[in-house]
Amino acid sequence: MPPESATRGSGTVVPLRSRGPQSQRFVFALLPGFTMLAFSCAIEALRVANRMAGHEIYRWEIAAESDEVACSNGVTIRATCDLDELERDDTVLVCGGLDVQRGSTRRMVNWLRREARRGAAMGGLCTGSYTLARAGLLDGKRATIHWEYHDSFAEEFEEVLLTKGIFAVDGGRMTTAGGTSSLDLMLQLIADAHGEDLANAVADQLIYSSIRTDQDTQRLSTPTRIGVRHPKLSSVIKAMEQAIEDPISPAVLAQDAGMSTRQLERLFRRYLNRSPKRYYMELRLGRARNLLMQTEMSVINVALACGFTSPSHFSKCYRSHYGTTPYRERGSHGARAAL
Template sequence: MGDSTYPVEVAPARPAAIEITAPAKPRKFIFVLLDRFTLMCFASAVDALRIANRMAGAELYSWELVGEGGGTITCSAGTSFMLDRDLEEISRDDALLLVGGIDVASATTKRLVSWLRREARRGVTIGGLCTASWTMAVAGLLDGKRATIHWENQDSFAEEFPEIELTKSIFTADGKRITTAGGTASVDLMLHIIAQDHGEGLAALVADQLIYSSIRTDQDTQRLSIPTRIGVRHPRLSQVIREMEQNIEEPISPSILAADVGMSTRQLERLFRRYLSRSPKKYYMELRLGKARNLLMQTDMSIINVALACGFTSPSHFSKCYRAHYGTTPYRERGTHGTPVRG
């Protein structure tokens, strides 16, 4: 339900230096919940707005929950929410935020896409939280713009929408189009919006209430650093892994990777076996197969195109490597999970 249906919470004391002028009309956010949306990214966004109201002692923001067909919608955690209304025309002054989650392609229906295009033509600000960037892209709302999406979906997104400038940022704001990576990135986006609307002082108070000690900007990236991810702090090892991750389609030979960091191939082999218990060749193969699996699960690219995108020139070699690693062939993997449904 919209926040305006609840009494304004009593505001705690705030620093005298923080002066907030309540608007004549609260800024409204229309949260469009897609089937099996991610609860955290939605709850993080709403609670930041609620706390902003509480800290200000006034209704700075209000919101409504909207979804196709009205009624109820279920998040990926299995909890259902009552929607305020169906997909209807909204005020041009409102901001529309889509909330995506699991299997966003099947949640991106023709009716939803048509509605988004209509609202976009009317000049409404539209954003996508988590995987909802995909829905915006299908609707053509991100063409020629900067955008982000959860790191797990980046490979398939880049393949499907080459006309979009995909970033690894936690959130982006390009004109009237906003996208986030999901999870706690919703907090950072809302703190950014609150700071723009009412000053950084209020945004800092909201962050304190959320026990959010490090406010990130659109310059921050989604994933942990390579040393943190692999649990090893070795500069040259991190550099080699970064090169591998950036060159999946055209793999670089171990000898060149070693030379690039001033090592011999044998030294590089020892480094990988010492810290990662596998050879550079095997580690590189696992990266390539991981991307291949993402593309198989999240796109309708042909098997041969998936193979080529992951550095395999032979479909038979790709299938053999995939089966050795995952215990099934790419064809069976695609058949088990089904081809992604288009909106």
């Protein structure tokens, strides 16, 4: 097969764009507890791209701080290289998962900084974005991270231009939200380097019929997820989500939506079986819990970030909703993380 073509599963030939004499190498830096799906989607895209091209256009290595790394489902992956100096033009993809703060060690962060100074392209899969941000490699860059970590990431790394997209590419920095979004990023990289025909052939082989772009968002909107189709109620919920730190009164929310406070109350009771005030409180407490579990912010700062001006009021509301105090929540999470 000529080097400038690729073959689909159906046997048709897919022309490849011109490339350099050497294949591109990816180095997957695995953190303890990394997410298997995000990692496997990325590496499988490279494997299938080689098969579809009929020759090696991609190579990869597995780097880690230890000989073996266990992912979040307990499967262990053996490293093929240490955190040594990379080859020229390597691309590093940091694979994160649960408890990424603990996995972002000084050695890992320093290694990333060193290789970035030498010109290596850097990416973060799933929560690997956090490790890149801690290394200062996403400052002033568009980036994304799994939605569960979005609030805490935004609080800790204000200099990063955080998006809610499934992946983001900004210069030599790439980040994904996790899960199958790693596949979307790799398909984009394959298309950029070798053309969309090859990327489509890879997607066909992986039975991936709907390729997404960086314009696609991670989650359905809250109204869609909870089955609300009322436009005014949807607009109120969106306004609540955008004003967690400085809550808006129900009267103002109703006025901005062009209805009375009483009408707003009826809408929430009908569609959500709770008052606007209660729903808003649950949103704020949910964000507070994320910040307590995922950051080192003090409890008082978490309270302020979620619109509570009184620590005692915050603690009372938190205990009423979750059955424990913010301080105990923080302590129990620390104990679980240490196991």
